[in-house]
Amino acid sequence: MTLDFANRGQKIEIVNIPDSNVRVQAIRLGLCEGAKLVCSEKIPAGPVILQNRMQEIAIGRNLAKKIQIKLI
Amino acid sequence: MNCCHNPAMEMDIPDNAKKIVLAGNPNVGKSVFFNYLTGLYVDVSNFPGTTIDISTGKLNNNVVMDTPGVYGVSSFNDEERVARDIILYSDVVLNVVDAVHLERDLFLTQQIIDMGKSVVVALNMMDDVKRNGLKIDIDLLSKELGVEVIPTTAIKGEGLAEVKKALGRARPGNRIKEIKEMINEVIDKVNTESEALLVVEEDENIIERHNINDFEGKREYIYKLRRTRVDEIVDKVVSETNKNAAFRTKLGRFMLKPLTGIPILLFTLYLMYQAIGVFVAQTVVGVTEEIIMGEYYYNFIMNTIGRFLNDSTLIGQLLVGEFGLFTMVPIYLFGLLLPLVVGFYFFLSLMEDSGYLPRIAALVDRVLTSLGLNGRAVIPMILGFGCVTMATITTRLLGSKREKFIATMLLGLAIPCSAQLGVIMGLIAPLGFNAFMIYTITIFTVFVVTGTLLNKLMPGESTDLLIDLPPLRLPRLTNVLRKTYTKSLMFLKEASPLFVLGGLLITIMQFTGLLDSIANALAPLTVGFLKLHPKVAQAFIMGIVRRDFGAAGLNDLAAQGLLNGPQVIVSLVAITLFVPCIAAIMVIFKERSWQESALIWIGSFIISFLTAGILAQFII
Secondary structure, three states: OOHHHHOOOOOOEEOOOHHHHHHHHHHHHOOOOOEEEEEEEEEOOEEEEEEOOEEEEEOOOHHHOOOOOEEO | HHHHHOOHHHHOOOOOEEEEEEOOOOOHHHHHHHHHHHOOEEEEEEEEOOOOEEEEEOOOOEEEEEOOOOOOOOOOOOOOOOOHHHHHHOEEEEEEEEEHHHHHHHHHHHHHHHOOOOOEEEOHHHHHHOOEEEEOHHHHHHHHHHEEEEOOHHHHOOEEEEHHHHHOOOOEOOHHHHHHHHHHHHHHOOHHHHHHHHOOOOOHHHHHOOOOOOOOOHHHHHHHHHHHHHHHHOOOHHEEEOOOOHHHHHHHHHHHHHHHHHHHHHHHHHHHHHHHHHHHHHHHHHHHHHHHHHHHHHHHHHHHHHHHOOOOOHHHHEEEOOOOOOOOOHHHHHHHHHHHOOOEEEEEEEHHHHHHHHHHHHHHHHHHOOOOOHHHHHHHHHHHHHOHHHHHHHHHOOOOOOOOOHHHHHHHHHHHOOHHHHHHHHHHHOOOOOHHHHHHHHHHEEEEHHHHHHHHOOOOOOOOEEEOOOOOOOOOOHHHHHHHHHHHHHHHHHHHHHHHHHHHHHHHHHHHOHHHHHHHHHHHHHHHOOOOOOOOOHHHHHHHOOOOHHHHHHHHHHOOOOOOOOHHHHHHHHHHHHOOHHHHHHHHHHOOOOOHHHHHHHHHHHHHHHHHHHHHHHOO
16 A cells, blocks of 8 residues: 555555655655654645654655655 | 765865765765864865865864765765765764664665764764653664764763764774675775775765776665664664654644645735845845945945946946946845845754745645645745845755756746845735735646646656655754755856846846837836836846836836836836746756756746736736
8 A cells, every 4th residue: 555545653664765866865754665663643635754763754645645654 | 996986086185184074964964074174264165066065174183074965976966966075085074973873874874884984973863862851872883884973962062072082093994895896896996995885885986987888786775775774773772761752753743734834824924024134134224235236346346447437338227227237236145135145044954954845845745736746845935035146056956857856937927036025015015905905816726727738738747756754853053044044045056147147138138229129119018918007128128137127117107107006016026927927037047958947037037927917917
């Protein structure tokens, strides 16, 4: 499934980020293939917020549609 | 060594001085360390070839240099390129790390260690660690990284003295083995191990500097190794003692959820309006523009330079005329714009340092996506209400050319700057609530329709939002003031030449009668299509000189009874959407290609008359 289907409170693992430019930027913020995070907030029709401990990252909805994840 | 030129070498630094460089992610409190280490004598200068200011100071015989906050050493944007070059040039790196955010911050730390630099890590914001129920094993962290780690709470002055002492003991840390091996493969093509790492990480500037071709980089692979290593370290050293969400975490959530976030945003904007729109724009500007610049300064100029110039000559007009270099330009720039720009940057820095700004960006992302922008564009949009010229400069931070074009077009077209907003409100208020709504809805519709159409019609794709939401913090006043100062200074440096040039152009256009001819040429359109008095065309043209002049011109016409209520609304719509002021036009030409700029320019001209004309058919 893709990240835009994740719901608030769910634990997810990133499976694939397609764009290589996005991928290298995301790695630095802690998002990479295999990273396990919590979907801490989902703004209606807007960005998905992922959390790893105290770190939170906002991901635009269109980008979220391209990121493959699985629930854990 | 021409082939390997690092612009940091152009900076004025004594040969025997050790270069201590401060590095860290954005908003980790580097500047407190910088101030502590260097004391009062700080030199702020432009980094060669960029618009980014770098502070340098002295610690004994050594030089301390600050760098822009970055998430990693590479070349994704100007800040990163500058930070990269200064870090490459350093002897010792003092890496300031946000202790609450280790998984993010240690990525940079490990990268600097992989570069082979001598490092001291300042583990800052230790007070937040306790408050958030975290525990960090500092000795273990130091052992894992292989460098000294000093716990600090810089804003309270805790740990600063220890950091200063530790600088002498800075040493290279534990590199990731596999990366070290990759470095060895390219080391003979470059001068230092640090450069070798960046070559392997596919940094295009460094590869170019060393004329390396036919080489396959491994950026993603290395980033992944490093990410794995950092996560491993964090797992070992950080433990959570309790999971109680602090009040600030809750507030952070409230700012993101539309139900609570939108009221919080509206309240913030209302505060900004009271502080800038009412206090600065009326009270402060009343003193700076009308008294200090308008009387004291103006009289001083007229009594000195003015005496020797005849203002019926071109040179007299150019220097001390209505739009003169020594009259209108500085009065406008320092009397009116500077206070507003300072006010806006103050608020923006407050929102940035408190961590609120990225949350606003996330909240409004959805709306801006449909206009072909993403949440980050909220910054130029907010600034646009201060000064479109200033806002256009900040469109640089947007991710793609497409977004920069759309944002610039929307700014030039539909955002009324504070200079004209005051006069517009003054004109519209007596006409009542309906008039205000007609005006606002028209402008807003144009804004949305233009953005949506551009998004549909322009080729390519805009970038998506991908930002870090730092924890909320109480901003530190000295930091906020410092940011406000450097940003306002940057505005003056970048915009002043444009205002000077604009003043010269307008004077020449007026002197040669071009301004009148344009106004006359516009008049049939103004009378026939917009159903307005012919004199209004004159006001429109004045709006190009200074947007508030245009609006003020309308004010005069309305006072003379030459415009009725509906006509006032139509002319205000036209003048808001009409070409932006001359300085904004010039900054657009400077930032965008001339084809794009011409398109923006002609586009806003057509849209303004079309919209006002259509509105006129309905309400006049």
